[in-house]
Amino acid sequence: MATAIEFENIGKLYRLGLVGTGTLSHDLKRWWxxxxxxxxxxxxxxxxxxxxxxxxxxxxVWALKDIDFKVEQGDVVGIIGRNGAGKSTLLKILSRVTAPxxxxxxxxxxxxxxxxxxTGFHPxxxxxxxxxxxxxxxxxxxxxxxxxxxxIIDFSGCERYIDTPVKRYSSGMMVRLGFAVAAHLDPxxxxxxxxxxxxxxxxxxxxxxxxxxxxxxxGRTVLLVxxxxxxxxxLCNRCVVLDKGVTTFVGDTGEAVAYYTQTFNIVKSQHVxxxxxxRDMGRTMAAxxxxxxxxxxxCTYASDEDIVLRIKIESSINISECRVNCTIDSSSxxxxxxxxxxxxxxxxxxxxxEIEYTILNPGLTWGKxxxxxxxxxxxxxxxxxxxxxxxxxxxxxxxxxxATSNTxxxxxxxxxxxxxxxxxxxxxxx
Amino acid sequence: MKxxxxxxxxxxxxxxxxxxxxxxxxxxxxxxxAMFVRRNITTQYKQTVLGPLxxxxxxxxxxxxxxxxxxxxxxxxxxxxxxPLFYLSGVCLWGYFSDCLNRTSNTFVDNAGIFGKVYFxxxxxxxxxxxxxxxxxxxxxxxxxxxxLVYQLFVMPGQIHTNIYALLFPxxxxxxxxxxxGFGILFSSLTTKYRDLQLLLSFFVSLWMxxxxxxYPMSTVTNSYAKLAMSLNPLxxxxxxxxxxxxxxxxFSWGLLAYSFVxxxxxxxxxxxxxxxVQRSFMDTV
Numbered sequence: 186m187a188t189a190i191e192f193e194n195i196g197k198l199y200r201l202g203l204v205g206t207g208t209l210s211h212d213l214k215r216w217w218x219x220x221x222x223x224x225x226x227x228x229x230x231x232x233x234x235x236x237x238x239x240x241x242x243x244x245x246v247w248a249l250k251d252i253d254f255k256v257e258q259g260d261v262v263g264i265i266g267r268n269g270a271g272k273s274t275l276l277k278i279l280s281r282v283t284a285p286x287x288x289x290x291x292x293x294x295x296x297x298x299x300x301x302x303x304t305g306f307h308p309x310x311x312x313x314x315x316x317x318x319x320x321x322x323x324x325x326x327x328x329x330x331x332x333x334x335x336x337i338i339d340f341s342g343c344e345r346y347i348d349t350p351v352k353r354y355s356s357g358m359m360v361r362l363g364f365a366v367a368a369h370l371d372p373x374x375x376x377x378x379x380x381x382x383x384x385x386x387x388x389x390x391x392x393x394x395x396x397x398x399x400x401x402x403x404g405r406t407v408l409l410v411x412x413x414x415x416x417x418x419x420l421c422n423r424c425v426v427l428d429k430g431v432t433t434f435v436g437d438t439g440e441a442v443a444y445y446t447q448t449f450n451i452v453k454s455q456h457v458x459x460x461x462x463x464r465d466m467g468r469t470m471a472a473x474x475x476x477x478x479x480x481x482x483x484c485t486y487a488s489d490e491d492i493v494l495r496i497k498i499e500s501s502i503n504i505s506e507c508r509v510n511c512t513i514d515s516s517s518x519x520x521x522x523x524x525x526x527x528x529x530x531x532x533x534x535x536x537x538x539e540i541e542y543t544i545l546n547p548g549l550t551w552g553k554x555x556x557x558x559x560x561x562x563x564x565x566x567x568x569x570x571x572x573x574x575x576x577x578x579x580x581x582x583x584x585x586x587x588a589t590s591n592t593x594x595x596x597x598x599x600x601x602x603x604x605x606x607x608x609x610x611x612x613x614x615x
Numbered sequence: 616m617k618x619x620x621x622x623x624x625x626x627x628x629x630x631x632x633x634x635x636x637x638x639x640x641x642x643x644x645x646x647x648x649a650m651f652v653r654r655n656i657t658t659q660y661k662q663t664v665l666g667p668l669x670x671x672x673x674x675x676x677x678x679x680x681x682x683x684x685x686x687x688x689x690x691x692x693x694x695x696x697x698x699p700l701f702y703l704s705g706v707c708l709w710g711y712f713s714d715c716l717n718r719t720s721n722t723f724v725d726n727a728g729i730f731g732k733v734y735f736x737x738x739x740x741x742x743x744x745x746x747x748x749x750x751x752x753x754x755x756x757x758x759x760x761x762x763x764l765v766y767q768l769f770v771m772p773g774q775i776h777t778n779i780y781a782l783l784f785p786x787x788x789x790x791x792x793x794x795x796x797g798f799g800i801l802f803s804s805l806t807t808k809y810r811d812l813q814l815l816l817s818f819f820v821s822l823w824m825x826x827x828x829x830x831y832p833m834s835t836v837t838n839s840y841a842k843l844a845m846s847l848n849p850l851x852x853x854x855x856x857x858x859x860x861x862x863x864x865x866x867f868s869w870g871l872l873a874y875s876f877v878x879x880x881x882x883x884x885x886x887x888x889x890x891x892x893v894q895r896s897f898m899d900t901v
Contacts, residue, residue: 191623199899281627281734284895290627301732307654309661318654321647322733350661 187258187293189374189406190279195252195288197274197430200245248274249430252288256423258373261400261407263421263438265414265445270427272410273378276300279408280376294373294406297323301378303363308352312343312362315351319366333369340391341365361388368395374406375399396420414442414517414600442600446516446552455479457579465574472500472507472532472560473573485582488551488606492544492581498560500532504572506562507532509542514577516553521604550597550606551585636891641736651743656750670754674710678702685830694832694864696775697766703759704862705829708854711752711788712795713820718744719799720816723807723897730897737894738887741800745792752788763861776863783860783872787853790879794849797882804886804893828854833866846871849878 249271256262264272278285280298305322306315316337320330330337338344341362343354351359377396397420400407411417417424417438424441426434434444456478464470480493496509506529513521524544532538544556556579561571597606660666681702685691693701719741723730726740767775806813824830827850836842845851852871859867 277731278627281625281895282731283899285627285629287629290625291623292625292627293623294625296625296734298733304732305729307658309658310654314653314657318650321644321650322729322735324644324735325646327646327649 188255189258189260189293190256190408191291192252192254193289193291195249195275195278195285195290196247197249197271197278197283198245198286199248247430249278249285249427252432254425254432254435256406256408258293258406259400259404260423261409261421263417263424263441264408264410264427265412265417265424265441266427269429271430272427273300274430275427276376276378276408276410292374295324296374296376297367297370297372298376299323299367299370299378300376301363302360302367306351306359306363309350311350312341312347312354313338315362316366319363320370323367323370324372325370329371337365337369340368340395342388357388364388364392368392368399372405374408377407377409379411393420414446414519418442418600439600442517446599454580455482455484459575459578463575463578465576468571468573471502471572472498472504474509474558474560474575474578475499475537477558477575477579479579479581484580485584486547488549488583488586489546491546494542494544494556494579496540496542496558497537498532498540499537501534503531503533504562505529505531508561509540510559510561511542511544512557512559513544513547513549514555514557515599515604516555521549521554522547547583548606548608549583550599550602550604551583552599552604553580553582554604555580636738636887637736641738644735644739647735648739648743648746651740652747652750655743655747667754670751671758674703674706674755674758677706677710681706681830691831692835694834694858696862696864697770699762700759700766700775700862701832701858702830703762704858705854707752707755707759708791708857709824709827709829710755711748712791712850713824714751715745715748715792715795716799716802716820717817718748719796720802720806720813722800722803723893724803724813730894738800738890741796741803741890744799745796749788749792777861778859778863780856780860780867783856787857790853790875791850793879793883794853794875797879797886800886800890801882804889807893807897823848823850827851828858828865832858832864846874849875849882851875 252275264275266272274283276298277283277300279290279292280296280300282298282300303315303319305319307318310318313334316334317327317330320337321327338347341358341364343358343362343365346354346358351362354362393416396407396409399405400420407420409417409420421438423436424434424438424445425432426441426445434441456476458476459474464473474496476497478495480495486492498507498509500507508526508529510524510526512523515521530538530540555577557574557576558578559571559575560573561569563569660669663669665672678699682698686693686698686702718725722737722740722744726737730737763775767773767777802812802816806816826845826848828836828845833845833851833855836845852868852875855865856867856872858865
């Protein structure tokens, strides 16, 4: 099959910190070395690998480096990776929003990019006018839009409001209208960034169906960024896994998803001091978690083993009936289970308490997991207040049993079976 | 075959050569330009009572002000022309130029939201600006025509000597648009990185008006240095040519007009080259 896109040695260097301060001096230095002394750009050499959690020495980082792969025509390629892995940067370069620092991309056919739905919608203009405007921005001609207008309006389900200014639309309707226009764009190569994660369930289904039609029925090439492994699996036939700006895996979707979930970048540390970066924004933090540790040093447990944690909570106010809830996430960032604590404690202003927190027999299948916590009062029926929410505070691993112990369990396929080993009891009654 | 560049329809590279402006692509996106023009015009005065009448309120009030300050208090000559006619001609021309320039120079900053999400030739936006301002200019020119006819037919019949040079008018508008576009894209390319220029520009534009024969005729300038300085202003030739052709006063000079034209062409070339360079990576600096 013919190659549709070829990425060759693509790299993108970003300058951190305040863009605009001192750029003139850097520009002059760069100009001096590259144009007058004919030497390589001094700032290209000092770029570092893009790891956002580690404080770097250089002001420059490579958001992408040495990206090298080919996409065949008709392929639907998923691009997966954690936040900050460079997925969006790659799509931006491909959709020519920004230029790469090094390398070349060669593509065959018109590239339509969908990094956002409803780009350029003007609130004062009617739905119909915005279809034309948005369509033209995405690269359609007026005649093309007129031809598809009825189809677009029908797909959006906003027929009744089509001659009303979009500022009167609900946000859901805007999204529908935006996606409807984009879905009728007919490029040979379609670049999509997580726009499927919008709209209600019914519309999502419609959107995904449309995506499938585009790729399967019409033989177009699609590049799709998503965090949703279910969507990736149902839409893509190939995947690229990015990590800290480099490609770590290119290949078949099933293998790529497996690779991605297995290399779940966990730091199995026994003791974690909670930093503000781990907390949810916008909480009062009147009471907050300051540290969490695992009693077991290896941080690795058997499936039916209790997980014993020690949590330190500090409060600046008096709280009666304080509680700590936890949620366990799988390695593909999917929540698995949550508790609603019934163990309350009182804490007074200025006090620090340490709690032994035991997760009883979690029944999880082998793999890596993270635990998030919320400190608050009340429950779902009385109304809750969370003072502090800490995401992915601590990581643990459930050991993979030896293949001989229990075959079904050892060959567990979490992607299709889930993460909880279900216990059932069966007997023949007739 | 695959290494043949003809096989690929799109090649994305870090830097393009200086003069690689894709004119064909610009033409492909002409519908988008039309759409932007439509948006600029229809949305400007949405939910206002007077609507497009605002296009007329501004020049009328400005002319009244000028008549009071420059004509009344400062008693600056208008080459024997009725003040409203003289000022209105200047206000229309200058208004078009400065509106185009101000809007165009903010191209990148104003459109960062769209530019950050989707690709189209960025030059479409300033071009659409210049065209949509033309509508407003046209309406103001209509007002000028009415005032002109009132004077020509009723107030002082036959005393306004419109001549054959009035036919240069379309060329003058093109030059005005070209200069505004040229300066605008030049500034917009530079402001993405050095925002100081944005502050400088609004100040600069308001001063520039006084260096252009808008509120006074060229004939009142007697100091030879000032005269030379004004001749270097590419707008001088255009404004003077307009007044000479339509109203029959002032100094018409082919030399000044040719200078303005050459200036415009060079400015546009430099502007487009710079703009083209900046558009590829401006998302990282804006």
